[in-house]
Amino acid sequence: MSYNKPLPKIDPVNQGFWDNAKAGKLSVQNCKACGDKRYPASPVCPKCLSSDQEWVTVSGKGTLESWVDFHRAYWDGFKGDLPYRVCLVKLAEGPVMVSNLVGPSDNAKVGAAVAVVFDAVTEDVTLPKFKMV
Amino acid sequence: MQSLKNAAAVIGVGNTAYGNFPHIDEYGLAAEAFRNAVNDCGIDKNEIDGLVVCRIPYYARMGEVLGLDPRWTLTLPPHGRMSGIGIIEAATALAAGHCKYVALMYANIGRSRRVNYGGDESPGVWDPFGFTSPGAAHAMAFQRHMQLYGTTTRQLAEVSVAIRHHACLNPDAVMQKPISIDDHENARFITAPLRLLDYCLINDGAVCMILTTADRAKDFKKKPVMISGFGGQESFTRSSISNFDMDFWHPAVKSAGEQAYGMAGVGHADIDGLMCYDNFSPTVLFSLEGLGFCKQGESGSFVEGGTLKLGNKLPVNTDGGHLSNSYMQGWALNVEAVRQLRGECGARQIPDCEVVQYVQATPCTRSIIYTRG
Incomplete structure (x- = not known):
C-alpha cells in the first residue's frame, strides 16, 4: 500500500535535515558565524543574519514539553491511527521540535526524558520520532 | 502614544x-x-x-x-x-x-x-507528523498548562459555560442552548485535551x-465611544509552531496590557467588561494571566464558580464571543465593547458600564481600552 500521509516539502534550505534523517541522524541548523542552533531551518541566522549555515548532528535526546492526542483525522491517511499522539520536544541542544510520540507513553509528563527513533516511511523520507526513555 | x-x-x-x-x-x-x-x-x-x-x-x-x-x-x-x-x-x-x-x-x-482549518494541501513543516489546525496548537498549549500548573478541564469548562450563558442572553447569537460543565466534559474530543465545546464556531x-x-x-x-488606550506586542521569533507559544503569550499579553492601561490611565479594578479573543477556550485563561487579572498559572482557580459571568467579578464576552455568538475574528467583540458602553445590550447589559477592554492573545497580541465619551 502506498504511503498516504503528508510528506515533507524538501527544498534547498531543509535538504540537509532530511538527508541526515535518512541516514539515521538527527540534525539541527547551526550558524557557522555565531553558533546559533535552530529548527526549522532559516535562510539566514536570525541572531546575526549570516548566510553561512550548516547541519550538525545532535544527541537525539530531549525533554517532553507537551503533547496532544488527535481524535480527528485532518488527512485520510491518519484515519487508521486515531487517536494518535503528537509531541513537543525540547532537544538537549536547545531547539524545539514537533513530532510523534511512539511506543508506550501513559506516563507522559512535562520534563520527561525522550529519545529519537527513526521511521523510514518511504524510500526517500525518514521521519524522526520520539519515544519515552 | x-x-x-x-x-x-x-x-x-x-x-x-x-x-x-x-x-x-x-x-x-x-x-x-x-x-x-x-x-x-x-x-x-x-x-x-x-x-x-x-x-x-x-x-x-x-x-x-x-x-x-x-x-x-x-x-x-x-x-x-x-x-x-x-x-x-x-x-x-x-x-x-x-x-x-x-x-x-x-x-x-x-x-x-x-x-477547513487544518489538513492543508500544501504541507507545512509539521504536517508529516499529523500536526495541523489551530485547535491542536491550543490543545498542546493547554496540556502544558495542565502539566505545569495543575489546571483542569473542569476549570477550562467555566470559560465555555460562561460565554454560552451570555450567548443565551443575546438574541442574535448563533448558539442559544445553555451548557453545563458536565456537558463540556462529555463533549467529544477533537484534539485532546480539547473537546468540541472548546472550539469556536x-x-x-x-x-x-x-x-x-x-x-x-x-x-x-x-454618544461616541472613545479609544482611550491600546498596546501591542508580536511573538514572531518562535512562530514555526503556528498558534502556539511555549509561555502562553504571557510576556506579550502583559506588555500589550500594560501599554493599554498606562495610556488609558485605568487599572484592573476599572474594567467593567473584558472582550477576550476566544478562538479556543484556553486563550481566555492565557489572556487573564497575561493581563494580570490573576497570576500566571492561577487562571483555573480564578474562573471557578462563574467568575466570567455577567453579574460576577469579570464579565467576559457578553455577546457570546467566538465560542457561541459568531466567528467574526475579534471584530464582533470590539462592536460588543461599543454597544456595552452605549448601554444598548438589553438582557446582557453590564450595569454602569464605563470601561471595556479588548484583548487578543495571538502571535500578534493587541489590547484596546474603550471608555464612554
Whole structure:
C-alpha cells in the first residue's frame, strides 16, 4: 500500500535535515558565524543574519514539553491511527521540535526524558520520532 | 502614544445576521454591515475617506461596491488577529490626519464555503507528523498548562459555560442552548485535551465599525465611544509552531496590557467588561494571566464558580464571543465593547458600564481600552 500521509516539502534550505534523517541522524541548523542552533531551518541566522549555515548532528535526546492526542483525522491517511499522539520536544541542544510520540507513553509528563527513533516511511523520507526513555 | 489617548472614537457599528449564507459573497455581507453602521451614526457615507478591509478579497472592489474613493486604505489578511491591528492603525491614521472618517469592514463566508482549518494541501513543516489546525496548537498549549500548573478541564469548562450563558442572553447569537460543565466534559474530543465545546464556531457574517477623531465624533446620532488606550506586542521569533507559544503569550499579553492601561490611565479594578479573543477556550485563561487579572498559572482557580459571568467579578464576552455568538475574528467583540458602553445590550447589559477592554492573545497580541465619551 502506498504511503498516504503528508510528506515533507524538501527544498534547498531543509535538504540537509532530511538527508541526515535518512541516514539515521538527527540534525539541527547551526550558524557557522555565531553558533546559533535552530529548527526549522532559516535562510539566514536570525541572531546575526549570516548566510553561512550548516547541519550538525545532535544527541537525539530531549525533554517532553507537551503533547496532544488527535481524535480527528485532518488527512485520510491518519484515519487508521486515531487517536494518535503528537509531541513537543525540547532537544538537549536547545531547539524545539514537533513530532510523534511512539511506543508506550501513559506516563507522559512535562520534563520527561525522550529519545529519537527513526521511521523510514518511504524510500526517500525518514521521519524522526520520539519515544519515552 | 500618550497623545493618542482619546484621539479617536467609534461613532457607528453594524453587523449582518450570523449563519450560513451561500448566496451572498464577502462584498454583499460587508456592504450590509456598512449600511447598518452608516445608519447607526447617521453619517453621509460619502464623507468616509478611510477604508480598512479584512478577509475581503479586494479592497478596490469593496470601494467600488460602496461608491467610495478614500484617501487612505489598509488591507489586512484573513487571520484571526487582525481586528486589533486594524482598529489601532485606523485610530493612528485619523490622528495623523490621513483621513477624517474610517470605515473598517470584516466579512467571513467560511461556513457556507466549507472552509477547513487544518489538513492543508500544501504541507507545512509539521504536517508529516499529523500536526495541523489551530485547535491542536491550543490543545498542546493547554496540556502544558495542565502539566505545569495543575489546571483542569473542569476549570477550562467555566470559560465555555460562561460565554454560552451570555450567548443565551443575546438574541442574535448563533448558539442559544445553555451548557453545563458536565456537558463540556462529555463533549467529544477533537484534539485532546480539547473537546468540541472548546472550539469556536465557523459561520458567515460581516461587521463594520466607523471611527473618526474625537472633535468630529460629537456630531453624530449617538454618544461616541472613545479609544482611550491600546498596546501591542508580536511573538514572531518562535512562530514555526503556528498558534502556539511555549509561555502562553504571557510576556506579550502583559506588555500589550500594560501599554493599554498606562495610556488609558485605568487599572484592573476599572474594567467593567473584558472582550477576550476566544478562538479556543484556553486563550481566555492565557489572556487573564497575561493581563494580570490573576497570576500566571492561577487562571483555573480564578474562573471557578462563574467568575466570567455577567453579574460576577469579570464579565467576559457578553455577546457570546467566538465560542457561541459568531466567528467574526475579534471584530464582533470590539462592536460588543461599543454597544456595552452605549448601554444598548438589553438582557446582557453590564450595569454602569464605563470601561471595556479588548484583548487578543495571538502571535500578534493587541489590547484596546474603550471608555464612554
